[in-house]
Amino acid sequence: MTATELSPAPRLTAGPDPAPPPPEPRRKCTVTLLVPTLNEIAGMRAIMPLVRREWVDQILILDGGSTDGTVEYAREHGYEVHVQREPGIRQGYMEVLPRVRGDVLLTFSPDGNSIPELLPALIAKIDEGYDMVIASRYKPPARSADDDRVTAFGNWLFTRTVNLLHGGRYTDAMVIYRAYRTRLIRELELDQDRWHRTPERLFGCRISWEPLLSARAARRGLKVAEIPGDEPPRVGGERKLRVLRWGASYYYQFLRDWLLWR
Ligand SMILES: Nc1nc2c(ncn2[C@@H]2O[C@H](COP(=O)(O)OP(=O)(O)O)[C@@H](O)[C@H]2O)c(=O)[nH]1
Ligand SMILES: [Mg+2]
Numbered sequence: 443m444t445a446t447e448l449s450p451a452p453r454l455t456a457g458p459d460p461a462p463p464p465p466e467p468r469r470k471c472t473v474t475l476l477v478p479t480l481n482e483i484a485g486m487r488a489i490m491p492l493v494r495r496e497w498v499d500q501i502l503i504l505d506g507g508s509t510d511g512t513v514e515y516a517r518e519h520g521y522e523v524h525v526q527r528e529p530g531i532r533q534g535y536m537e538v539l540p541r542v543r544g545d546v547l548l549t550f551s552p553d554g555n556s557i558p559e560l561l562p563a564l565i566a567k568i569d570e571g572y573d574m575v576i577a578s579r580y581k582p583p584a585r586s587a588d589d590d591r592v593t594a595f596g597n598w599l600f601t602r603t604v605n606l607l608h609g610g611r612y613t614d615a616m617v618i619y620r621a622y623r624t625r626l627i628r629e630l631e632l633d634q635d636r637w638h639r640t641p642e643r644l645f646g647c648r649i650s651w652e653p654l655l656s657a658r659a660a661r662r663g664l665k666v667a668e669i670p671g672d673e674p675p676r677v678g679g680e681r682k683l684r685v686l687r688w689g690a691s692y693y694y695q696f697l698r699d700w701l702l703w704r
Contacts, residue, residue, distance in 0.1 A: 469569050472499040473621070474544030475561070477552050478531055479516070480506040484678025485553040486515050492558040493550075497565065500543050504534045530648030536633060548621040549652070554677030555588055556619040563669055564621050573664040574622035574655070577671030578614035584670035596689055600653065603693070607700040610660030613668055616653055616692075630658040637703075641691035647684055653692040657699050 475498045479486065495501065503516040503523045516523045524541060526534045546568055550556045560577055567575040579586040580601070586594070597616050604615040627633050632651045642648055659666055 469565070471546045471569055472544045473546045473548055473565055473568075474498065474500040474502055474542045474624070475548050475550055476502050476504055476535075476538070476542070477521075477550050478504045478506065478534060478618075479508055479512045479552060480682055481508045481510045481512060482553050482679050483508070483510045483512045483515060485551075485676070486512055488677045489552045489554060489556075489558055490519065490521075493561065497561050498544070498548065502538060502541060504538050506531070506534055531650040532632075532638060533648060535627075535651065539627065539633070542624055545624055546621050547624045547627075549618050551618050553679055554675060555673050557671060557674065560619075560669070560671050564619075564671075567667055567669055568621045570667075571665065572667045573626065574620060574659050574666045576612070576614055576617060576656075576666070576668045577619040578612070578668040579617055579671060579673040581613040581668050581670040584672050586673035587675045588673045592685055593683070596685065600689070600692060600696070603696050604653070604657050604660060607696055608657045608660040609663075610656060610666075612656060612660070612666075615656035617671075617673075618650065618652055619671060620652065622655065622659075626655065626659070626664075630655060630662070632658075637695070641694040644694065645687045645690045647687040647691060649688055649691045654695050654699070657696055658703065661699070661703065 475493070493501070501521055503521045505513050505516070505523060505525045506529060507526060513523055513525060522541070524538045526537055528537065548561070548564065556577065564575055564577055578584060580597070589597070597614065601612050601615040604610045604612055631637060632655055637654065638649060638651070
């Protein structure tokens with residue numbers, strides 16, 4: 443047998459179209475996109491049409507009692523909606539948890555601060571097997587266009603604190619825009635009121651749980667990744683962040699965990 447007989451001659455004439463590429467392999471994880479809202483009608487109108495429904499397995503709107511048409515908008519557009527009975531973001535997370543079907547929870551702010559086009563990259567990254575993937579506003583080349591001096595300094599200080607006290611390697615330990623394994627809520631005891639109650643009472647506010655999640659994921663040495671994600675300015679609505687009260691509460695949690703949480 444000669445070499446010419448072994449290798450097929452190159453095809454010079456037009457033949458049938460080559461076979462289509464195989465379909466994308468299915469994701470290993472199922473993803474619930476959780477969208478907290480409190481009077482975010484402008485953001486919802488601008489942002490939600492950019493979220494392709496096929497990117498995730500479930501979209502849940504968690505509403506904290508909007509009076510500006512946010513809930514009506516969400517229902518009209520066929521989204522699953524949960525209206526909170528009790529105020530506060532973490533209280534809302536707890537209420538909606540039984541409705542979460544995904545083994546990954548992806549929290550997404552529809553106020554313009556979270557870029558919807560990043561969702562597929564975030565999901566692809568967590569599907570590589572990470573416990574948590576953060577869309578960091580400070581991992582180069584990302585930038586925040588929403589920060590003022592106080593929030594920029596606060597986010598830097600808090601992230602440094604988590605890294606120093608809890609052994610993290612974060613550039614952004616605070617942002618809501620992140621995906622994590624739903625089971626971490628139980629495993630890291632974020633669902634236990636006792637870890638939030640005291641600072642909430644001391645500083646007279648209701649907080650969220652992303653900062654504590656960052657600290658505890660680092661303490662446990664979980665597999666965490668960050669991808670850069672710009673933070674564009676808010677689209678309409680009002681900022682709900684209460685800089686001093688939340689800041690004090692989160693700092694309290696970081697210090698107490700450093701002393702107590704194993
Ligand atoms: N369900 C619910 N959503 C809230 C609550 N407080 C704030 N949000 C929403 O959570 C998202 C992030 O909060 P945001 O005010 O943007 O914080 P900021 O970006 O730091 O100013 C926004 O879509 C808010 O409307 C609440 O008590 N319950
Ligand atoms: Mg925001």
